[in-house]
Amino acid sequence: MGGVMEEEVVRRFLRRFLEKFPAPLGSEDPLPLNPLSRKVSLDELRGESLDLGLRLLNTRDAPSTLNAAMCHAALAELLKADLSPFHLPQEAEQQQGEEQEVVLLQSEPVQRLFLNKLREVGVAWHQNLPSPLPVGPSRFLMCSAHAIRNTRRKMEDRHVTLPDFNTLTGLKDGVERGYYAVFDGHGGVDAAIYAATHLHVNLSQQEGLQSDPATAFKTAFTRTDDMLRGKAKRERLRSGSTGVAVLLQGEWLHVAWLGDSQSMLVRRGQDITLMDPHKPEREDEKQRVEDLGGCIIFMGCWRVNGTYAVSRAIGDFDQKPYVSGDADCSSTRLHGDEDYILLACDGFFDVVRPAEVPALVLGVLREQGECPGALEGAGCEEVSEGVLGERVAQELVAHAKAAGSSDNITVMVVFLRPPAQLLLQDQSNTAVATEGSAQE
Incomplete structure (x- = not known):
């Protein structure tokens, strides 16, 4: 059927x-x-x-x-x-x-x-329909994403959701993959658009993607930066972009990043650190810049050579190599009890601590879960527009704005378990805690 x-x-x-x-x-x-x-x-x-x-x-x-x-x-x-x-x-x-x-x-x-x-x-x-049919559910169940310009004059963020990474890029090695990324542009949107368009393509072309994904990811970032350099020279473009990209590959989660956009993992309601963002005031980044003959200056915030507030980025060729194009990568094995991955730009993380995220997400799920039939994916008006969890990113963006962020804000939540399952687990934990308190 x-x-x-x-x-x-x-x-x-x-x-x-x-x-x-x-x-x-x-x-x-x-x-x-x-x-x-x-x-x-x-x-x-x-x-x-x-x-x-x-x-x-x-x-x-x-x-x-x-x-x-x-x-x-x-x-x-x-x-x-x-x-x-x-x-x-x-x-x-x-x-x-x-x-x-x-x-x-x-x-x-x-x-x-x-x-x-x-x-x-x-x-x-x-x-003549192709065989096998190019449809069917991905194990990457849902991605909730939302972005706003906020009070800034321009929207310079871009984000990418590719649950069908293999299908789009033609990979047929039997390893299931999903790709998600957030890019935060500065000095214009060109670099962010470029990275959002080409990084995943460059990643798919790395021979060592399956055997050495960290090197593949770093090489893809470098390749994208080099390609942008040629375009920037031809068309006299001046812009840069931080970036954080996630590759779900089989049982592994790989995260690569440049700059201060971030990704975090939540496992059974607990936040797990995946990375250390590149900021000019980070001691090793400060030392790297100074060893090259540059400096880190405080001008409202810490800046490389008094210009950019990031120490690594795609683009920003007028400040290379002080603003480095070399990405970092981390890998984490997934055990099946992970809840979701969150990716966001600094417009979110400047005002929201990672430790706050699990409670915020559960708060949104609880609110939606109060609708009749919500756990089955249907019910009152809030849920009828989609399945439970679809509005999580929108609510997180609204929270960051209310918390004082004036920057562009992009948030992406990639669920690794059905949101309804997370809500049921929360309800079960609450019931156990209530029963324990009553017994005391």
Whole structure:
């Protein structure tokens, strides 16, 4: 029965998709969504095409696994095509530089071709469903994410949720993976957008991803930073971004980070430290900067050479190597009793201590759990919009704002057990504690 229902889900979506995309885009037809760049290198084509495809499909209410599978299939077809008609002439400045030649493509026409490939995949699958079907639940049960600009003039945060990391990137080694990341930009949003678009693609291309994930993660950060350096030089971009990324790989949780965005784990209601954020005032970071000939100065907050308030970041090339692009990574084995992982930018962690998080999350779950039928995922108005736990990130962001944060705030909660199970466990613990008090 499940297989029949899954087939119907796929057929229904493909039918709706083709109704809205009845014919290929012509050379003069506008794109339904703007691409991220006007010019794209061959190295950037994968990330930018996948980003465009996911943005388009995510508006169509399809299962995330199906979205990922279609984007991967369309990208594979795009990369087989002759892209030479889209090549741009090499610019004079680039010709005079010492770097190796970078082939640049016109983004709009090449992305028009990608979207037509995406449509071709939809047509082919509508006529003959792929086997196995690219749908089905991930063991990464739910991710609650929310972000606000707050009182800042611009929103410079970006976040990425990829429960179907393998499907999107084409990995078929039998190890289940989910990827989640938060990027906090400064001096503009370009670096944060770039990292959110390319880091996971670079990570998927590391040969040692399964055998040595820490090195793979660090290399992916370095590769992303190097790619951004080329784009920043070509387009005169000036910005930077901290970043924290989580890879759930089999029974392991791997966290890599640059700067002061953070991730934490909660296991049976207790907060577990996964990392030490890079801040200029951290003694080893201060020593590293000073050994390079730089300095840490207090100007409202501690700053590297009196400029940036972070000591490691993607971008910020005017302050490299003082602002380092070298990521750190930690690995934690999961035992099945973990509740969730939380990722957030400093707009959250500057006003909320990690030790406060478990009680805050339980408070939201309790409030929702008071609705009739909430533990079954349906009931009163608050729960009818989705399953229990969906609003957790939104409430955490609201709490941080009320606590005095004026920065951009992004919070992501990746549940490792069903929220209903966490609430039942809390209710059981409360009942035991109440019974114990009564006996005393």
